[in-house]
Amino acid sequence: MRRSKLVVNCQPLIIPHLQKEVEDLGYRILRKDRTGLTVEGGWKEVMHLNMNLRSASKVLWLIKSFEANSPDALYKEAKKIPWHKLIPKDGFISIQSFVKNDHILDTRFANLKLKDAIVDKMQEENGFRPDSGKERDRTVLYLYWYLNKVYVYFDTSGETISKHGYRKIPFKAPMLESLASACLTAADWNDQKGTFINPMCGSGTLAIEAALMAAGIPPGWKRKNFGFMHINGYDPSLWKEEVAKVEPNLKIKSTIIASDWNGDALKAAEANAKLAGVNHIINFERCSFEKTFVPSGKGVVMLNPEYGERLGDEGPLQQVYSEIGDFFKQSCKGKVGYIFTGNLSLAKKIGLRPKRRIEFMNAKIDCRLLEYELYEGSRKK
Numbered sequence: 001m002r003r004s005k006l007v008v009n010c011q012p013l014i015i016p017h018l019q020k021e022v023e024d025l026g027y028r029i030l031r032k033d034r035t036g037l038t039v040e041g042g043w044k045e046v047m048h049l050n051m052n053l054r055s056a057s058k059v060l061w062l063i064k065s066f067e068a069n070s071p072d073a074l075y076k077e078a079k080k081i082p083w084h085k086l087i088p089k090d091g092f093i094s095i096q097s098f099v100k101n102d103h104i105l106d107t108r109f110a111n112l113k114l115k116d117a118i119v120d121k122m123q124e125e126n127g128f129r130p131d132s133g134k135e136r137d138r139t140v141l142y143l144y145w146y147l148n149k150v151y152v153y154f155d156t157s158g159e160t161i162s163k164h165g166y167r168k169i170p171f172k173a174p175m176l177e178s179l180a181s182a183c184l185t186a187a188d189w190n191d192q193k194g195t196f197i198n199p200m201c202g203s204g205t206l207a208i209e210a211a212l213m214a215a216g217i218p219p220g221w222k223r224k225n226f227g228f229m230h231i232n233g234y235d236p237s238l239w240k241e242e243v244a245k246v247e248p249n250l251k252i253k254s255t256i257i258a259s260d261w262n263g264d265a266l267k268a269a270e271a272n273a274k275l276a277g278v279n280h281i282i283n284f285e286r287c288s289f290e291k292t293f294v295p296s297g298k299g300v301v302m303l304n305p306e307y308g309e310r311l312g313d314e315g316p317l318q319q320v321y322s323e324i325g326d327f328f329k330q331s332c333k334g335k336v337g338y339i340f341t342g343n344l345s346l347a348k349k350i351g352l353r354p355k356r357r358i359e360f361m362n363a364k365i366d367c368r369l370l371e372y373e374l375y376e377g378s379r380k381k
């Protein structure tokens with residue numbers, strides 16, 4: 001594969017935070033869409049992005065773009081691609097797509113047409129057809145077909161990179177790792193910014209993401225399989241170099257605290273942190289959120305309370321949100337407080353005026369990360 005357009009994809013509304021990440025990694029953004037950023041690159045960049053991106057879900061590598069106004073035209077154009085040079089001879093392919101046009105009613109049919117073009121071409125050139133199926137652990141392709149414009153990509157991530165590999169015990173309603181990481185970027189937290197406190201930590205995602213960031217451990221470091229490893233031309237020594245660049249530093253400047261009143265949640269959080277290699281730099285406490293130890297000085301307090309997705313859940317939660325407001329006012333002076341919630345009427349019970357309301361989606365729920373400046377003394381002073 002030669003240098004080409006790379007599209008970094010993310011969940012809806014993560015784009016501004018992903019943009020910051022991509023720019024901080026030194027890339028120039030050529031195009032920005034609702035859920036994707038386009039940069040340019042080849043093998044090195046594909047590996048670098050898959051290794052380092054915390055809030056992305058996949059990295060696509062453009063193979064070819066063309067026009068097609070029917071399934072047969074898609075097949076014909078796609079079959080011109082030298083698939084036998086790109087995909088391992090004894091390979092296995094999996095195809096995903098986004099299709100929006102009048103030529104196709106069922107995206108599965110578009111996938112089938114692309115698959116036929118690939119396997120027919122490989123049959124002609126190699127003498128046999130690769131297998132295909134849903135498993136994303138080998139060569140993964142992504143078809144984007146909007147009106148008449150077709151883009152065919154390798155999904156160089158394979159399995160999504162929005163999961164960071166450490167959460168083996170999920171506990172209740174865990175945040176997706178890429179979402180938790182985007183919340184930290186949105187809060188502009190890093191190891192220089194003081195304490196990170198995560199009461200109601202559940203399975204620990206926010207605290208673990210903070211610890212990984214502080215220790216300079218990228219999410220791809222321990223991962224053994226990516227889609228790009230199943231594209232012809234993959235050079236394992238290049239990936240080895242990328243892995244060797246990582247120099248974790250567990251002597252972090254900040255203090256990271258995670259607490260939950262539920263013993264099973266804490267057990268899950270500690271086990272997950274251990275798997276991520278950061279259990280020694282997180283202070284775990286079993287306690288009700290308002291009893292969480294809050295060191296003096298600057299820092300961030302971030303909570304993701306339950307937000308009552310089922311009818312009737314909201315009543316008892318009103319009290320919880322109002323107590324979170326008291327906790328902020330009484331115990332967290334000098335910090336910046338954040339609540340991640342999918343219920344804005346519950347958030348009103350906090351009784352403080354948010355300085356920023358940062359939009360997110362969690363699964364299909366409209367959410368906000370609400371930011372509260374928790375002044376020492378009165379604001380006038």
Ligand SMILES: C[S@@+](CC[C@H](N)C(=O)[O-])C[C@H]1O[C@@H](n2cnc3c(N)ncnc32)[C@H](O)[C@@H]1O
Nearest residue numbers: 174175200201202203205261262265288289304
């Ligand atoms: C939505 S979950 C947090 C999920 C977490 N962000 C994750 O990624 O796993 C909310 C957590 O708050 C905890 N919790 C609820 N009420 C609490 C309270 N009063 N004190 C401490 N923890 C509480 C629950 O045990 C649960 O683990």
